Amino acid sequence: MKIRSLSFLTVVFVLLAFTANAQLTGSAHDFHSLTWNTSGEICLPCHTPHNGSTTLSDAPLWNHAATSSTFTLYSSGTMNATMGQPTGVSKLCLSCHDGSVALDSYGGTSGTTYVTGGTNFGTDLTNDHPISISYTAALATADGELHDPTTTLSGLSTTGNIDDDMLFGTAHDKLECSSCHDVHNSGNHGGLLVKSNAASALCITCHNK
Numbered sequence: 001m002k003i004r005s006l007s008f009l010t011v012v013f014v015l016l017a018f019t020a021n022a023q024l025t026g027s028a029h030d031f032h033s034l035t036w037n038t039s040g041e042i043c044l045p046c047h048t049p050h051n052g053s054t055t056l057s058d059a060p061l062w063n064h065a066a067t068s069s070t071f072t073l074y075s076s077g078t079m080n081a082t083m084g085q086p087t088g089v090s091k092l093c094l095s096c097h098d099g100s101v102a103l104d105s106y107g108g109t110s111g112t113t114y115v116t117g118g119t120n121f122g123t124d125l126t127n128d129h130p131i132s133i134s135y136t137a138a139l140a141t142a143d144g145e146l147h148d149p150t151t152t153l154s155g156l157s158t159t160g161n162i163d164d165d166m167l168f169g170t171a172h173d174k175l176e177c178s179s180c181h182d183v184h185n186s187g188n189h190g191g192l193l194v195k196s197n198a199a200s201a202l203c204i205t206c207h208n209k
């Protein structure tokens with residue numbers, strides 16, 4: 001009985017995906033035919049319709065084991081934002097991309113297959129764009145070369161500003177991995193990006209350079 005209702009809901013999940021998010025299919029995040037993913041499903045390594053994990057915040061019906069790594073953070077003399085350990089959505093990404101938690105550690109099982117090569121960031125984030133920072137109007141003023149996220153269109157929707165469409169957390173001020181990346185590849189821009197970075201269009205959405 002339990003197994004039946006679970007697979008029914010999974011079918012609903014997959015159908016939703018085909019109508020709303022068709023580009024996930026065939027993307028780097030389509031794991032359905034990979035040998036480590038014995039479920040044969042697309043969403044299940046990351047989400048579950050029931051009994052989702054509440055260990056991490058901003059984790060919608062989360063089904064993947066969480067990283068417990070401590071990271072070495074980006075730092076620079078010209079940064080105005082305050083850096084801290086990764087939080088929110090970024091921790092979901094790092095739960096595969098820091099190479100410490102197996103890809104097939106989902107749904108309560110412990111797996112053995114890990115990301116390798118360039119997609120394994122490890123715990124050294126010193127050479128990566130800062131994440132989990134608060135990007136507010138005040139930060140833009142302090143920096144002088146950032147657009148005000150509360151009044152600048154993101155370009156991702158007709159009327160949404162950067163804070164509406166690209167920032168996370170309850171105050172919509174957190175810059176995370178998902179500020180630049182679309183985990184579901186909805187727009188099909190390559191590199192799982194939220195928009196094309198041709199002529200650095202992604203970068204100059206926020207940076208006034």
Ligand code: HEC
Nearest residue numbers: 013014016017024029042043046047060089092093178183
């Ligand atoms: C590789 C992991 C991964 C896979 C696979 C994945 N998701 Fe997600 N999903 C996430 C993450 C991370 C978030 C958190 C917010 C974000 O980054 O957009 C999310 C957010 C969501 C949300 C809430 C926010 C939104 O975008 O509406 C829904 C609904 C969702 N996913 C549905 C799905 C469905 C349906 C599938 C399968 C077709 C799927 N996801 C596959 C990682 C994944």
Ligand code: HEC
Nearest residue numbers: 028045064092093096103116119177178181183190191192
């Ligand atoms: C369930 C594990 C898992 C989660 C969670 C996950 N990823 Fe991935 N991701 C992968 C795997 C596996 C690949 C393919 C790696 C490879 O081929 O080397 C990948 C590839 C990528 C790529 C490369 C895309 C390309 O076209 O080459 C990007 C970018 C990426 N992930 C970003 C993210 C971001 C951002 C998040 C969180 C919002 C996230 N991932 C969450 C497992 C995951």
Ligand code: HEC
Nearest residue numbers: 090093094097118119129130131176177179180190191197
């Ligand atoms: C400021 C924007 C930005 C942020 C924040 C960001 N990325 Fe990226 N990321 C990019 C761009 C741009 C690329 C290159 C995409 C391309 O052209 O294929 C990239 C590439 C990648 C790749 C592919 C690397 C490779 O060598 O194949 C992965 C994996 C990835 N990002 C994961 C993440 C994760 C995980 C986070 C959060 C910890 C993150 N990114 C945060 C912009 C960003």
Ligand code: HEC
Nearest residue numbers: 076078079080081130135143166175179180202203205206
């Ligand atoms: C969603 C908004 C956003 C996007 C998109 C974005 N950035 Fe950033 N970036 C920021 C914020 C906010 C900071 C923190 C600035 C500060 O605190 O001084 C930052 C920091 C940086 C820094 C470090 C600055 C320093 O003083 O050390 C560099 C370099 C940078 N970004 C380059 C890029 C590049 C290149 C891209 C495109 C691949 C990009 N950014 C995309 C918002 C963004």
